Amino acid sequence: MTVKTVAMLTAGGLAPCLSSAVGGLIEKYTAVAPDVRIIGYTNGYAGLLQGQYLEVDAEVRATAGRLHRFGGSPLGNSRVKLTNVDDLVARGLVPAGANPLQVAADQLVKDGVDVLHTIGGDDTNTTAADLAAYLKEHDYDLQVVGLPKTIDNDIVPIAQSLGAWTAAAQSALYARNIVAEHSSNPRMLIVHEIMGRNCGWLTAATAMKYREWLDGQEFVPGIGNDRRRWDIHAVFVPEQHIDIEAESARLRAVMDEIGCVNIFLSEGAGVADIVAELEASGQEVPRDPFGHVKLDKVNPGQYFAQTFAEKLGAQKSMVQKSGYFSRSAAANETDLALIKQCTDHAVDAALAGESGVVGQDEERGNELRTIEFERIAGHKAFDADVDWFTAILDDIGQTH
Helix, strand or coil, rough: CCEEEEEEEECCCCCCCCHHHHHHHHHHHHHHHCCCCCEEEEEHHHHHCCCCEECCCCHHHHHHHHHHCCCCCCCCCCCCCCHHHHHHHCCCCCCCCCHHHHHHHHHHHHHCCEEEEEECCEEEEEEEEHHHHCCCCCCCCEEEEEECCCCCCEEEEEEECCCCCHHHHHHHHHHHHHHHHHHHHHCCEEEECCCCCCCCCCHHHHHHHHHHHHHHHCCHHHHHHHHHHHEEEEEECCCCCCHHHHHHHHHHHHHHHHCCCCCCCCCCCCHHHHHHHHCCCCCCCCCCCCCCCCCCHHHHHHHHHHHHHHHHHCEEEEEEEEEEHHCCCCCCCCHHHHHHHHHHHHHHHHHHHCCCCEEEEEHHCCEEECCCHHHHHHHCCCCCCCCCHHHHHHHHHCCC
């Protein structure tokens, strides 16, 4: 198939790779296939359904490299699942009785699109898989080539998703100021809530990056500038059960000794227990169009802050969330290198007639390849037994 028109879209939550990935695709196509027309659907799948897009003209091609310096997405995002018909009808994105997959497919044909690049996380790429399957089943001559974006690093079977390393570094930077609040009040409890609905990788990686910074500092303990007060005292991830009573006893001893406790908490840690408790009491737990529990409504950070504050005898507690700070950053050098590898491969794959999600395939020796859509899934668990994480827990005295 001759590729004449390529479309891009970014979808789901932000990550420190979207802007750079858009720029990288434009740069690569301009270098190897300058005659290919490029458009970008605005606001993710919502823009596709409504036929709203931006044209990549000569000026954009000439300046696309500037996008590597920015966070966010120049195209805009939305959370849209093409198989959730009722939600799409309610939002006015498709008329009642329509099949959103057909609406999307017909729009791509109308716009003359030969290749669609989706840049997003597991929901974006499983939606892309649904669309690709529909296109194939109904003989639409279109390819879909996705790029893996998620700060949770939880896409199966991709070893490292775009933007995750930057998010961890930015969350650690955020923590350097927040943890200073330990000195704002006697018996202070700080809960640093970090994004990660089902996967604790980002929380664990943030703790690792923060303690790397801590290792490089010199302290003056004689006047209260004590490393122990700046350290992390607990790291809670969804993959490990939180023994409230045992941890309360351990952390109470820390509070009694140094006058503060600092907790790094994945937003999904303990959520199943919280949801079960709410539903048992007859409360309805709100969920998003993908069926995920709305964590801002459940508020696990506040739940655990209140629970531990009482048991630790804290005079004051504070919950600080680094998610929006970390996910909206520009990609760092580590991610920029990975983004370039993936965008270059994505363009090569598209021109070669391949469909799938480009990433390091864990099940094939971390080879960078176009991974088959049917193998893509979300909610990959973090390996909480990995050596570098268990070393952190051992060092802070947390049972695992």
